[in-house]
Amino acid sequence: MVFQIYIGKRKNSRGKVEISLRFRHGKFDQQAVTNLWIWPDMFDSKVFISNKGTAGERYTLNQTDGMTLGSRNEATEVAEILSRMQEYIEECFCMVRRKSPSTGWLAETIERFHAEELPRIEEERTEVVGLIDTYIAMTSEPESSDSRMEAYMLLRRSIARFEALRRIKFPRFRLFAGRMDESCLRQIQNFFHKEHVWVRKYPQIAKGPGLEGRTRPKGPNTVNDRMKLLKAVMRWAAKTRRIPGNPFDSFTLGQNVYGTPVYLTLEERRRIELHDFSSDPRLALQRDIFIFQCCVGCRVSDLMGLRADNVIDGELNYVARKTREGRPLTIKVPLNRTALTIVERYADPFRDSLFPEFYSRMGYNNIIKEILRKVGLTRRVVVIDPLTREPVCRKLYEIASSHMARRTFIGNIFKKFKDQNLVSELSGHTPGSHAFARYREIDTEIKREMVAAID
Structure with a gap:
C-alpha cells in the first residue's frame, strides 16, 4: 500500500x-x-x-x-x-x-x-479493544461470575487477533467502533469461524500481551454467542454515546441450534451413587459433588461458590450468578435425602465452603467423564455435533459434563410433573424460557403407551 x-x-x-x-x-x-x-x-x-x-x-x-x-x-x-x-x-x-x-x-x-x-473524531476513533476493556470495567460487579469475565476476555482476544491479522497486509489498520458496519461485522464473524486456521498460518497474531492462548475450532453456536457479546458491547457504547450508533442495527445474527437434552435416568444416577470408589478418594469426592448437583440442579458456576451457610433448614438457598446483575432472584431448592446425606458427610465447622475440594471447571468435566466410564454408563445417544451440526452417535460418558447434572435434575422432574412453572422455581429459568422447549420431547414410554392405545 x-x-x-x-x-x-x-x-x-x-x-x-x-x-x-x-x-x-x-x-x-x-x-x-x-x-x-x-x-x-x-x-x-x-x-x-x-x-x-x-x-x-x-x-x-x-x-x-x-x-x-x-x-x-x-x-x-x-x-x-x-x-x-x-x-x-x-x-x-x-x-x-x-x-x-x-x-x-x-x-x-x-x-x-x-x-x-x-x-466526530473522538467518537469514531474509539478502538473496539479499548471499548471492550471499558465495558468490562464499568459493567462488572464483584459478584459477577468468572464465566462472564472469561467470555468477554476471549472476545477481546479474538478481536485483537483480528486486528493483528489485518495489520499483516495493512500495517496502519486499527478497528474503530464508530466505523464498523455490516460488512465489517461479517468479516469479524468469518474470522471467528476460522480463527484457529489463521493462528496456525500466522502464529505472530497470537503472540504478545492479550493475544496468547490456545485456540480451538468453533462451531456456529460458539461464534453466534461471541457475536452476541460484541453486540452487547456495541449496544452499551451506543447507549452511553461513546459511538454514533450501533452497527448491529443492520446485522442479523444466526440462530443457535441444539439437540434434545441428554440426561441421566434416575436408575443411572443411582448406579453412580452406589458405585464403590473407596480405592480412589479423589473420585469418591467428585462423584458425591456431581450427585449433589444432580439433586439441586444449579449451574457449575454457582456450585463452585456454595458455602455451608447456603443450606438453611434442609434447603439450598442461592442467587444464580448468571442472573445476578440483571434479575437477582433467590433460588430455593429443598434437599432430598441423597443431597442431605452428602452435605452431612462433608460437614466441617472449620470450613466455609460446602465441599472440601474442587477442580477447575474443565478438570471437573474431565473427572465426570472418568466417573461415568468407570461406572460403565456406555448407553449410546444421538447428539448434534457442535462443529458440523450433524447428528452423531456417542457413548453417554463421552458427552458427560457438569451441565449434564443440571439437565438430569430438570429432565427427571419435568418428566414426572410436566409443569414448566414449577420446575422453573427450582432451576431458576425465566418464565417462558426457550431452553425448556427441548425438555418437552415425549419420552419413549409415553410414545409406546400412545401407540398401544390404538392397537
Missing part, C-alpha cells in the same frame, strides 16, 4: 495550494484532491528515479525548525490530518478491496472522511 503526496499548481485567494493524494495497492491506482490547503514553501520536493528509469518529484511536508512557529504548527496540523486520512483510506479499502472499488472511489472516500470522520 503506497501513498504519494502532490501539490497543485493553482493557488487560492490566500496564495495556498491544494494537496492531492495518490493511493496505490496492486492494480488499484487512483489520485484525488484532499481539500487540504497549505503554503507552497511548506513542501520539500525531491527528485527520484523510478524502477522504469524515469525521473519524478516526491513531495514531503516541511516541519523544520527554520520555519516560523505559526507555519510549523500549521504544517504539523495538516500532517496529522493527512495521516488520519491515510489511515481512514486504508481501513475503508480493507473492507471493499475484494469488490474492485469503482472509479472515483478515492475521491468519495476522502469526501466521506471530511463529512463523517472529522466532526
Whole structure:
C-alpha cells in the first residue's frame, strides 16, 4: 500500500495550494484532491528515479525548525490530518478491496472522511479493544461470575487477533467502533469461524500481551454467542454515546441450534451413587459433588461458590450468578435425602465452603467423564455435533459434563410433573424460557403407551 503526496499548481485567494493524494495497492491506482490547503514553501520536493528509469518529484511536508512557529504548527496540523486520512483510506479499502472499488472511489472516500470522520473524531476513533476493556470495567460487579469475565476476555482476544491479522497486509489498520458496519461485522464473524486456521498460518497474531492462548475450532453456536457479546458491547457504547450508533442495527445474527437434552435416568444416577470408589478418594469426592448437583440442579458456576451457610433448614438457598446483575432472584431448592446425606458427610465447622475440594471447571468435566466410564454408563445417544451440526452417535460418558447434572435434575422432574412453572422455581429459568422447549420431547414410554392405545 503506497501513498504519494502532490501539490497543485493553482493557488487560492490566500496564495495556498491544494494537496492531492495518490493511493496505490496492486492494480488499484487512483489520485484525488484532499481539500487540504497549505503554503507552497511548506513542501520539500525531491527528485527520484523510478524502477522504469524515469525521473519524478516526491513531495514531503516541511516541519523544520527554520520555519516560523505559526507555519510549523500549521504544517504539523495538516500532517496529522493527512495521516488520519491515510489511515481512514486504508481501513475503508480493507473492507471493499475484494469488490474492485469503482472509479472515483478515492475521491468519495476522502469526501466521506471530511463529512463523517472529522466532526466526530473522538467518537469514531474509539478502538473496539479499548471499548471492550471499558465495558468490562464499568459493567462488572464483584459478584459477577468468572464465566462472564472469561467470555468477554476471549472476545477481546479474538478481536485483537483480528486486528493483528489485518495489520499483516495493512500495517496502519486499527478497528474503530464508530466505523464498523455490516460488512465489517461479517468479516469479524468469518474470522471467528476460522480463527484457529489463521493462528496456525500466522502464529505472530497470537503472540504478545492479550493475544496468547490456545485456540480451538468453533462451531456456529460458539461464534453466534461471541457475536452476541460484541453486540452487547456495541449496544452499551451506543447507549452511553461513546459511538454514533450501533452497527448491529443492520446485522442479523444466526440462530443457535441444539439437540434434545441428554440426561441421566434416575436408575443411572443411582448406579453412580452406589458405585464403590473407596480405592480412589479423589473420585469418591467428585462423584458425591456431581450427585449433589444432580439433586439441586444449579449451574457449575454457582456450585463452585456454595458455602455451608447456603443450606438453611434442609434447603439450598442461592442467587444464580448468571442472573445476578440483571434479575437477582433467590433460588430455593429443598434437599432430598441423597443431597442431605452428602452435605452431612462433608460437614466441617472449620470450613466455609460446602465441599472440601474442587477442580477447575474443565478438570471437573474431565473427572465426570472418568466417573461415568468407570461406572460403565456406555448407553449410546444421538447428539448434534457442535462443529458440523450433524447428528452423531456417542457413548453417554463421552458427552458427560457438569451441565449434564443440571439437565438430569430438570429432565427427571419435568418428566414426572410436566409443569414448566414449577420446575422453573427450582432451576431458576425465566418464565417462558426457550431452553425448556427441548425438555418437552415425549419420552419413549409415553410414545409406546400412545401407540398401544390404538392397537
